[in-house]
Amino acid sequence: MPDDSNFRAEIDAGQGVLRLSGDCRAADLGSLEAALASWQRGGAQVLDLTASGEFEIGAAWLLKQSFLVASAGGVAPEIVGTVPTHFDYLEELLAAEDPSHHVTPPPPPRRWLPRFGHALEERFDSWYQALIYGGKLILTAGVAWRTLKRLRIASVVRHAYETGYQAVPVVAVIAFLISVISAYIGAQQLRPYGAEIFTVDLVALGVLRELGVLLTAIMVAGRTGSAFAAEIGVMRLNDEIDALESMGVSPYEVLVLPRVLGLVIALPLLTIVADFMGLLGGGLLARYLIDLPWPQFFARLDEAIGPTTFWAGMVKAPVFGVLIALTGTFRGLQVRGSSRELGRLTTVAVVQSIFLVIFADAVFAIFFLEIDF
Amino acid sequence: MAAASPVIRVRDIVNRFGAQTVHDGVSFDVHAGEVFGIVGGSGSGKSVLLKTLLGLRRPDAGTVELEGRDITAMSDSELRRVKRRYGVTFQHGALFSSLTVAENIILPVVESLQLAESTLQSLAELRLRMVGLPVETGSKYPAQLSGGMVKRTALARALALDPALLFLDEPTAGLDPIAAAAFDDLVLYLRRTLGLTVVMVTHDLDTLARTCDRVAVLVDRQVIVDTLAGIVRNDHPWIREYFHGARGRVIGDDGDGGAARGA
Numbered sequence: 001m002p003d004d005s006n007f008r009a010e011i012d013a014g015q016g017v018l019r020l021s022g023d024c025r026a027a028d029l030g031s032l033e034a035a036l037a038s039w040q041r042g043g044a045q046v047l048d049l050t051a052s053g054e055f056e057i058g059a060a061w062l063l064k065q066s067f068l069v070a071s072a073g074g075v076a077p078e079i080v081g082t083v084p085t086h087f088d089y090l091e092e093l094l095a096a097e098d099p100s101h102h103v104t105p106p107p108p109p110r111r112w113l114p115r116f117g118h119a120l121e122e123r124f125d126s127w128y129q130a131l132i133y134g135g136k137l138i139l140t141a142g143v144a145w146r147t148l149k150r151l152r153i154a155s156v157v158r159h160a161y162e163t164g165y166q167a168v169p170v171v172a173v174i175a176f177l178i179s180v181i182s183a184y185i186g187a188q189q190l191r192p193y194g195a196e197i198f199t200v201d202l203v204a205l206g207v208l209r210e211l212g213v214l215l216t217a218i219m220v221a222g223r224t225g226s227a228f229a230a231e232i233g234v235m236r237l238n239d240e241i242d243a244l245e246s247m248g249v250s251p252y253e254v255l256v257l258p259r260v261l262g263l264v265i266a267l268p269l270l271t272i273v274a275d276f277m278g279l280l281g282g283g284l285l286a287r288y289l290i291d292l293p294w295p296q297f298f299a300r301l302d303e304a305i306g307p308t309t310f311w312a313g314m315v316k317a318p319v320f321g322v323l324i325a326l327t328g329t330f331r332g333l334q335v336r337g338s339s340r341e342l343g344r345l346t347t348v349a350v351v352q353s354i355f356l357v358i359f360a361d362a363v364f365a366i367f368f369l370e371i372d373f
Numbered sequence: 374m375a376a377a378s379p380v381i382r383v384r385d386i387v388n389r390f391g392a393q394t395v396h397d398g399v400s401f402d403v404h405a406g407e408v409f410g411i412v413g414g415s416g417s418g419k420s421v422l423l424k425t426l427l428g429l430r431r432p433d434a435g436t437v438e439l440e441g442r443d444i445t446a447m448s449d450s451e452l453r454r455v456k457r458r459y460g461v462t463f464q465h466g467a468l469f470s471s472l473t474v475a476e477n478i479i480l481p482v483v484e485s486l487q488l489a490e491s492t493l494q495s496l497a498e499l500r501l502r503m504v505g506l507p508v509e510t511g512s513k514y515p516a517q518l519s520g521g522m523v524k525r526t527a528l529a530r531a532l533a534l535d536p537a538l539l540f541l542d543e544p545t546a547g548l549d550p551i552a553a554a555a556f557d558d559l560v561l562y563l564r565r566t567l568g569l570t571v572v573m574v575t576h577d578l579d580t581l582a583r584t585c586d587r588v589a590v591l592v593d594r595q596v597i598v599d600t601l602a603g604i605v606r607n608d609h610p611w612i613r614e615y616f617h618g619a620r621g622r623v624i625g626d627d628g629d630g631g632a633a634r635g636a
Contacts, residue, residue, distance in 0.1 A: 025535065026457070026482075026485075026486070026534045026535045027457075027485075027486070029482070029486055029488060029492070029496075030486050030487055030488060033488055033489060033492050037489075056535040057499070057503075057535055057567060058482075058496055058499065058533075058534075058535050059535075061495070061496065061499040062492065062495065062496070065495055086566075086567075089566045089567075090499075093499075093502040093503065094502075096502070336516070337470065337514065337516030337517075338470035338471050338514060338515070338516050339470045339471055340470065340471035
């Protein structure tokens with residue numbers, strides 16, 4: 001059996017002699033490799049195979065290669081005994097014309113300037129593709145708007161349910177905890193000035209204008225953006241996208257648009273949940289840390305929030321929803337060929353959608369400042 | 374191992390899924406150096422039988438002996454050692470899409486032995502040459518290969534540890550007739566030069582006729598084993614339909630000739 005190997009390799013370093021005995025199988029490749037390496041170093045003059053048995057083809061190949069390397073200097077090593085039976089077959093393989101030499105050699109590595117230019121070109125191309133993607137989607141949405149059947153209500157509702165309703169617990173808990181943490185820190189900072197009451201202002205404005213919607217969007221980007229990219233990417237790998245297109249069905253219409261619309265519905269609703277939980281967290285903390293009774297909390301809350309405070313957070317939600325859904329589906333459709341590509345593009349989808357959400361939030365902040373919203 | 378004893382000895386295999394019995398007493402031998410074909414209709418349990426032979430599924434009853442050792446009663450570590458003695462190709466290639474062709478081919482070697490990078494490259498080159506692929510294919514990714522090249526790469530990977538036994542699942546499915554014939558030739562050539570024993574599941578009648586010495590037909594939860602010529606003359610209605618039906622006439626005309634060539 002192959003388990004108990006009888007393969008032995010002996011090196012006579014002085015005369016450059018390699019003596020192999022026994023059968024050489026796949027499991028013996030390691031010791032064969034080591035023996036051949038030291039034989040090469042020691043001059044490689046004589047190969048003694050008198051006591052050798054059967055060589056499996058992989059082992060015979062390594063022996064043959066090593067023999068050829070040793071012969072390349074001009075003098076072939078002397079072989080004592082019979083060569084492995086597979087040598088004939090290996091000669092045949094080596095003699096067969098290898099079509100390799102018709103191929104062009106790989107291009108030389110670029111210097112830094114062309115490399116920079118190339119990277120820039122790729123980046124512009126990526127933006128251009130994204131622009132085309134957005135354009136196609138607007139066209140599809142335009143068509144779908146006119147005929148309600150094309151809008152695929154059932155699919156939209158399903159995505160709103162999966163991305164919205166099922167995300168309620170995690171969004172609620174995160175919003176509650178973050179709000180408690182920020183209220184706690186705020187209360188501590190304000191206490192020396194005797195202004196703890198303004199903790200309510202801090203929580204109300206923070207949660208309603210920024211934290212509620214931003215936290216929700218980031219959670220959804222991680223949860224749903226990745227799901228969109230992976231789902232559509234696997235469909236791409238299975239040729240399902242091509243199958244849809246071959247039936248004359250637009251993947252934008254059946255895959256992308258329902259996801260975008262579903263998230264545009266779900267994200268504002270989730271934001272309301274996050275806002276509520278955030279205020280609840282702030283209220284509880286105010287009640288038990290700075291002993292603010294509920295009626296006073298609500299009175300302060302009423303003063304703190306203006307008519308636009310809630311809406312300043314809320315109008316951002318659909319925009320974030322569109323950004324997350326577009327990035328996820330766009331990257332999903334870009335998957336080509338391999339499972340590694342799928343993983344890479346799913347990561348890209350999450351990272352980019354989070355980046356876009358925060359970037360858009362910054363733009364909103366400046367805009368609201370300018371129009372005094 | 375003695376030359377006379379069969380490489381694979383299957384005795385009274387029973388496979389059940391719930392109330393449904395797929396195999397009920399399947400027995401056959403595969404001898405050293407032969408190409409053994411397995412055919413059967415969809416749902417007749419070809420894949421289950423193959424998985425049982427590979428030790429990926431333990432049968433509900435019966436024994437499978439590979440090289441005289443019963444794999445149905447083995448510990449997992451023993452089974453792992455036995456698995457190094459055979460190579461498998463899967464119907465759709467099952468190449469790892471994130472590895473290059475060369476990395477795919479030497480994966481079994483990398484996983485079981487510690488060898489230098491240059492040795493591994495050299496071994497990858499050997500396997501590529503053995504299956505008739507250009508050496509520079511090694512740096513490509515599976516997604517860049519044609520169907521025929523995928524099958525050849527899968528075969529190269531199956532050969533990586535110099536197995537004595539080769540399992541091929543639908544080796545020519547999805548190939549054009551020219552590529553399929555070339556693949557048949559390759560299998561026959563490797564069988565002749567390396568003395569491999571080959572077990573293949575196939576629906577390709579041309580492949581059956583060209584390559585298989587003996588054929589096992591899975592019908593009625595049992596197996597009928599004979600030379601192709603013998604199987605073609607069998608009276609079982611499903612076998613008659615298979616070999617003499619609308620798509621069987623090619624082999625029906627020269628079935629004897631094909632089998633004689635294989636024998």
